Amino acid sequence: xxxxxxxxxxxxxxxxxxxxxxxxxxxxxxxxxxxxxxRMAILGDVIAxxxxxxxxxxxxxxxxxxxGAFVFGMLSTSIIAWIRAQxxxxxxxxxxxxxxxxxxxxxxxxxxxxxxxxxxxxLLGDILSVRASDIWRTSIVALVILLLIMLFYKELLxxxxxxxxxxxxxxxxxxxxxxxxxxxxxxxxxxxxxVGVILVVSLLVGPATTAYLLVKELHWMMAVGAGLGVIxxxxxxxxxxxxxxxxxxxxxxxxxxxxxxxxxxxxSQGILTRSRFMxxxxx
Amino acid sequence: xLEVEYLSVNYRxxxxxxxxxxxxxxxxxxxxxxxxxxxxxTLIKAILGLVPVHSGRVLFEGIPLQxxxxxxxxxxxxxxxxxxxxxxxxxxxxxACTVSTGWFRKPDRQARSRVRSAxxxxxxxxxxxxxxxxxxxxQQQRVFLARALAQQADLFLFDEPFxxxxxxxxxxxxxxxxxxxxxxxxxxxxxHEWGNSLDRYxxxxxxxxxxxxxxxxxxxxxxxNIQRAYGENLQPSTNxxxxxxxxx
Numbered sequence: 058x059x060x061x062x063x064x065x066x067x068x069x070x071x072x073x074x075x076x077x078x079x080x081x082x083x084x085x086x087x088x089x090x091x092x093x094x095x096r097m098a099i100l101g102d103v104i105a106x107x108x109x110x111x112x113x114x115x116x117x118x119x120x121x122x123x124x125g126a127f128v129f130g131m132l133s134t135s136i137i138a139w140i141r142a143q144x145x146x147x148x149x150x151x152x153x154x155x156x157x158x159x160x161x162x163x164x165x166x167x168x169x170x171x172x173x174x175x176x177x178x179x180l181l182g183d184i185l186s187v188r189a190s191d192i193w194r195t196s197i198v199a200l201v202i203l204l205l206i207m208l209f210y211k212e213l214l215x216x217x218x219x220x221x222x223x224x225x226x227x228x229x230x231x232x233x234x235x236x237x238x239x240x241x242x243x244x245x246x247x248x249x250x251x252v253g254v255i256l257v258v259s260l261l262v263g264p265a266t267t268a269y270l271l272v273k274e275l276h277w278m279m280a281v282g283a284g285l286g287v288i289x290x291x292x293x294x295x296x297x298x299x300x301x302x303x304x305x306x307x308x309x310x311x312x313x314x315x316x317x318x319x320x321x322x323x324x325s326q327g328i329l330t331r332s333r334f335m336x337x338x339x340x
Numbered sequence: 341x342l343e344v345e346y347l348s349v350n351y352r353x354x355x356x357x358x359x360x361x362x363x364x365x366x367x368x369x370x371x372x373x374x375x376x377x378x379x380x381x382t383l384i385k386a387i388l389g390l391v392p393v394h395s396g397r398v399l400f401e402g403i404p405l406q407x408x409x410x411x412x413x414x415x416x417x418x419x420x421x422x423x424x425x426x427x428x429x430x431x432x433x434x435x436a437c438t439v440s441t442g443w444f445r446k447p448d449r450q451a452r453s454r455v456r457s458a459x460x461x462x463x464x465x466x467x468x469x470x471x472x473x474x475x476x477x478x479q480q481q482r483v484f485l486a487r488a489l490a491q492q493a494d495l496f497l498f499d500e501p502f503x504x505x506x507x508x509x510x511x512x513x514x515x516x517x518x519x520x521x522x523x524x525x526x527x528x529x530x531x532h533e534w535g536n537s538l539d540r541y542x543x544x545x546x547x548x549x550x551x552x553x554x555x556x557x558x559x560x561x562x563x564x565n566i567q568r569a570y571g572e573n574l575q576p577s578t579n580x581x582x583x584x585x586x587x588x
Contacts, residue, residue: 094425096422145352151492211435212443214431214435218435219421221420226410226435226439226491269426273427329368
């Protein structure tokens, strides 16, 4: 058993991938919690796909890919917000349209521009591609975002719970929105390497949603979600190693497995367990 | 005193409010009534500066209200809140202190005691650790009332506070409205109440895009005014009162 656990650690790429996986496993659910409580989970998927043109252009120009991806991620959320404000088109339709269009642009650019990007690797993630430099990059991104969330927690809580109340109280809601979108975009870029753009939304939304079934306050949703995210990342990576699966699907399926467990057995809300915990009568 | 002068709001080509002017005096309980879609919520949001205003201005004690938002407590409509949000009653009330506490700080002891006393006043202290979805509609309304109290504001704007609540909550709301009024606070309550309960207000504002009537309940609730606001199909009943089962 011990050798089963230790064997993969003999390889540098596995050590790199696991360290990055742990960082992503913590970061994604913390940031994703804010999307879930605003009923915007699918926006994570939209941004993850919308960064593709940025990756291609940055790679073509030889600049930092985070920069290109960030610009396109923010551009996609701005266009969605703009369509929503300027027309009667609802947010889900706007998101679906931007999702497909930006992704299509990314794939087209990848074909037109001569880049060395591997579409399969971008879409599904590849632990073999994680370098030591990626660990540093991910650590810095994770540290900065987590620190900012701690610093602005009470404002973000107010904003995501009661937008109109927060604005009425004088909070700069537009700045908070942009900050949150920037944090989500950077988190997705950081997670992309391991899980891939298609499945990174799984780590963003899955562990936090699972935690949502277990706790009753946002900060606990983030903490429990982060724990579950780490478990899912590491377990998924081992499954990927032993079953020779791409790391993204292995992690995403582990995330879903944990969710199903909570859905069935959560002490307060589990389908099979909740009847035992009778709520106190309301009065 | 709150002064609203010639306020107009246009929403995608439709006038939601036209030339609304009114004054709210401290120590007065004012009810804002009108049919569904009359612009009651829009007026409250326009006063707060939450919707783009086409023309007009809102002053509180002579200064634009936009510049002194901490002095206004706003209680939103129930439908505006996601009651499954993972948050406890106490944390909701604590939001009253978010702006006054300031960036990068945690609420101090004084703020925490303000929150505690607000919860006590609405008789929710013993349930303050509950997730808000585990509370009844009346208890949820009391949590938001506590949030408004903890803010220690001077102007209170309530959007449909009496909707779907129990008798106990109604009694607590009325008691606290009376307390706030006697403490010289300014209160505007948007409501779709009807009948005798309107007598609880010192003054009524009848709205339907424009301000149709403004005065004490008896002078506002005349058949003529009501037909202007709600349509011509309203007829007085035999006992002389205006009957209308649905009007929101």
